[in-house]
Amino acid sequence: MKLKVFILAISIAISVAGRVHQVFIKDVVQPLYPFLEVDPITARSLLDNDFESGTEDPWYDSSPSTVHWIVEDFSTPTESYPAPAPLSGTKYLRAIRDANRTPGQLILSTIKFTAFPGDELSFDFWIRSRYTGGNALELVLSVDTVEKSLINLSGYSTSVNLEWRRSTVVILEDGSPPTDVTLIFYGYCGANVDDAIGLDNIVLASLPCGGIYNTASGTLSSPNYPSPYSFDEDCRYEISIPSDNRIKLNFSYFNTESGFDFVTVYDGATPASPVLLRISGYNSNPSVTTTGRDCLVIHTSDSKNSLAGWTATYASI
Ligand SMILES: *[C@@H]1O[C@H](CO)[C@@H](O)[C@H](O)[C@H]1NC(C)=O
Ligand SMILES: *[C@@H]1O[C@H](CO)[C@@H](O)[C@H](O)[C@H]1NC(C)=O
Ligand SMILES: [Ca+2]
């Protein structure tokens, strides 16, 4: 903050002398969206947007020309060519042009967020144009400013595309390490009255978690371990050993957000079974033994703050 005030003071001083100040003012003072300050792991949990609240956050428009994204309500179109009825709700993002319908490029970006392996992004889109291929829409993944195209939807830009469609793309391959990334929709909207682009129902989904364990011994871990588990998880690990023995479950590492992210171990196959252990926070090698051959482990996390999680081995005894 002090630095910003200092730079502002310098820029004002420079402004007396010439035009250089405009660069300073633009870079330092203008884009104070509070969500730009969010750390990447928290940003991840904010990414979904159905635009029903009327705001684009944490996606933001940095389109360089007169074409921009606006949250439009189906009942009050901002452009004279109406959008098709959305797949759900009434609001969506739409490309709008100036009064002359000047064509131009569109850019819609996320803030930087941590992508986990297997993450998928789903969204509804509508793109049409008077002439085939007249408009463009592409989703790009940016890692340290290196961009990779995830999907190119420009092929749907035809005069007969009068419907919203849903698209799902993998943004980080299963097995990759968690990575801080930015997602960018690049678009181009032409000058015809019926040229249009819309986006809605953006959802980031993680890989399914938990699993079924039928061997006499094995290892289970929280999602992404030893990288942080994700938010809003509800993972079931169902252990059922082949012989009529008991199961010893031993956590060799355990650290979750204390009071918010829990592991519950049940003495049986369902959550109706007695609870053997329910823990959160840092725990040094917790260990339990069941009375029978079945054990259910449930891992839950809330909507913010995640830690390395846990790993455990089990054995038939
Ligand atoms: C996207 O696809 C269209 C044709 O469907 C093609 O003309 C265009 O060059 C593609 N854009 C990129 C960036 O690959
Ligand atoms: C559990 O695992 C830890 C670390 O691998 C080990 O040191 C400890 O002896 C084990 N405890 C039991 C009760 O098996
Ligand atoms: Ca919507």
Ligand SMILES: [Ca+2]
């Ligand atoms: Ca948490």
